[in-house]
Amino acid sequence: MTFEIHPQLIADCHHLGSLPVCHVLLHKNAILPWFILVPEVGDEDLLDVDPETRNQIMQEAAWISAFIKKTMHCSKTNVAAIGNVVRQLHVHVVGRNPGDACWPRPVWGNLNTIASYTTKDLAEIVHAMQQGDAWGEQFAPC
Amino acid sequence: MTFEIHPQLIADCHHLGSLPVCHVLLHKNAILPWFILVPEVGDEDLLDVDPETRNQIMQEAAWISAFIKKTMHCSKTNVAAIGNVVRQLHVHVVGRNPGDACWPRPVWGNLNTIASYTTKDLAEIVHAMQQGDAWGEQFAPC
Numbered sequence: 001m002t003f004e005i006h007p008q009l010i011a012d013c014h015h016l017g018s019l020p021v022c023h024v025l026l027h028k029n030a031i032l033p034w035f036i037l038v039p040e041v042g043d044e045d046l047l048d049v050d051p052e053t054r055n056q057i058m059q060e061a062a063w064i065s066a067f068i069k070k071t072m073h074c075s076k077t078n079v080a081a082i083g084n085v086v087r088q089l090h091v092h093v094v095g096r097n098p099g100d101a102c103w104p105r106p107v108w109g110n111l112n113t114i115a116s117y118t119t120k121d122l123a124e125i126v127h128a129m130q131q132g133d134a135w136g137e138q139f140a141p142c
Numbered sequence: 143m144t145f146e147i148h149p150q151l152i153a154d155c156h157h158l159g160s161l162p163v164c165h166v167l168l169h170k171n172a173i174l175p176w177f178i179l180v181p182e183v184g185d186e187d188l189l190d191v192d193p194e195t196r197n198q199i200m201q202e203a204a205w206i207s208a209f210i211k212k213t214m215h216c217s218k219t220n221v222a223a224i225g226n227v228v229r230q231l232h233v234h235v236v237g238r239n240p241g242d243a244c245w246p247r248p249v250w251g252n253l254n255t256i257a258s259y260t261t262k263d264l265a266e267i268v269h270a271m272q273q274g275d276a277w278g279e280q281f282a283p284c
Contacts, residue, residue, distance in 0.1 A: 065187065
């Protein structure tokens with residue numbers, strides 16, 4: 001059966017591509033860098049996933065975090081798997097800086113300011129994700 | 143140098159004990175099971191921690207998650223490393239159920255109801271953490 005990303009995530013995000021285990025989504029609100037990884041697993045809770053797969057998910061999240069810090073000028077990342085509304089497992093990796101749109105609160109439910117990525121912005125992000133670092137070769141754009 | 147847990151976490155939580163890498167804290171608000179793991183590492187962001195140590199932190203978080211689900215009657219856990227206010231790395235593992243005190247919102251900033259653990263409650267939780275599962279032997283109460 002083909003894996004399908006939850007329609008709410010598809011509605012909220014741009015689907016940029018995939019890493020070995022996770023689909024890589026970028027939240028449409030460009031006010032800060034908010035990536036969402038959707039691993040192709042059956043479990044709903046990250047801490048229920050078998051350790052080997054969970055470690056790979058965390059490695060992919062770490063790649064995204066390093067990308068956010070290096071390329072999108074954030075000093076910090078928040079990482080979370082919540083999923084109380086959309087039950088399909090998804091991992092938030094959010095770039096943060098003191099003074100950003102909802103600092104120091106978490107992004108969930110606290111972002112009142114909205115910005116959009118242009119098609120050019122998205123192309124540049126995808127291009128940057130494919131460059132340089134070892135993991136870029138593992139990133140397959142949509 | 144002795145590792146010191148951030149005073150804000152000490153003020154907010156009961157310090158129950160330790161696992162191989164993480165100190166195990168329980169948030170004083172007993173309205174839902176809210177554990178906080180504080181690993182003895184220098185990094186502030188979970189996704190900056192070296193993979194081997196990060197995998198161990200996640201394993202310990204998974205043990206706590208399984209404990210919450212088995213013993214504290216929760217159908218789901220939320221896991222997050224945020225740390226915008228308290229910068230010392232700490233990992234939230236929160237037991238959730240539909241209809242709980244702030245469902246479906248995340249706990250951070252959304253818990254208006256407060257309850258307290260009694261000394262007896264805490265002793266029972268620590269006792270339960272030491273029983274049964276293989277990881278119980280690795281838990282050292284304070």
